[in-house]
Amino acid sequence: MLTLYSFGPGANSLKPLLALYEKGLEFTPRFVDPTKFEHHEEWFKKINPRGQVPALDHDGNVITESTVICEYLEDAFPDAPRLRPTDPVQIAEMRVWTKWVDEYFCWCVSTIGWERGIGPMARALSDEEFEEKVKRIPIPEQQAKWRSARAGFPKEVLNEEMRKIRVSIDRLEKRLSESTWLAGEDYTLADICNFAIANGMEKGFDDIVNTAATPNLVAWIERINARPACIEMFAKSKSEFAARKPFAKSEEQAQA
Structure with a gap:
């Protein structure tokens, strides 16, 4: 079960x-x-x-x-x-992409998401309500992130995260100009894990993810969204x- x-x-x-x-x-x-x-x-x-x-x-x-x-x-x-290849080389390629999204791509997009979404929610709480919520968070780093979101992330932090997002978008666009899917010709966990972060960026980051600037990335997002599953x-x-x-x-x- x-x-x-x-x-x-x-x-x-x-x-x-x-x-x-x-x-x-x-x-x-x-x-x-x-x-x-x-x-x-x-x-x-x-x-x-x-x-x-x-x-x-x-x-x-x-x-x-x-x-x-x-x-x-x-x-x-x-x-x-x-959703994982059988060939060891292709498995390694898939894992390069899943490792990258976990360690790099996800984090820069997450910070901007926290600034835009979590920050207003945290600021809507009174000081007492906020502290009550934070003390229930078991991970110290997450407590710190909530405090940063409530205060507003420093401009230099947001600028650096946007730079990393642009690097990420360029990497995805280049790869998808060479191959239908990220780890080769087969749809794998590499695509699912990166799609989880990239989906919706054509709306939330439309100045850098759009059919003119990133046609292959947008087509890949649409391709996955069209899958029956x-x-x-x-x-x-x-x-x-x-x-x-x-x-x-x-x-x-x-x-x-």
Whole structure:
């Protein structure tokens, strides 16, 4: 039995979510609401003590870290459609791209996302409310990031992250001008993991990601969005998230 705890089809949560749909595996989606800080609730920290999503529960074994979950699915379900090549050289190429997105591309996009999205949410809280939320975050670095978002990231930090985003976009565009998919001619976890960060950039970063400046990157984003598994993932995730009940309430009811 598979249960995936995630924020839904975006950023790191999208990686294993799309992988599950692409592999055709049955699973229970449990969408955690970041606007309600559900990932810092005690019930969730019993699942992942780090208070982070995504987290995959497979028959009581909890696997964390988005790319690790994707690789785990390849190992645990070898008979499902493959998202990892069989050739060792191509596997290495795939892992170069998944390592790069985790260590470089994701982080610069994340900082801008925190400035634009988390900052206003953090500033909407009173000092008392904010401190109450922060003390429940188990990772010191995440506490510091919340404080930076609330204060506003320094301009020099944002400028440097935008520079890294441009470097990232150039790298993706160059590679996709040479090949249909990132790790070669086959669609793999390299594409899923980078798509999780790049999808939507043609709207949020339209000055640098557009059909004129990055035609191959935009075509790749559209190609993945047109895949049946991706279409199904977005459609089902939207309806399932809308129908869900807050976990905190469910936990209290279960204890009553």
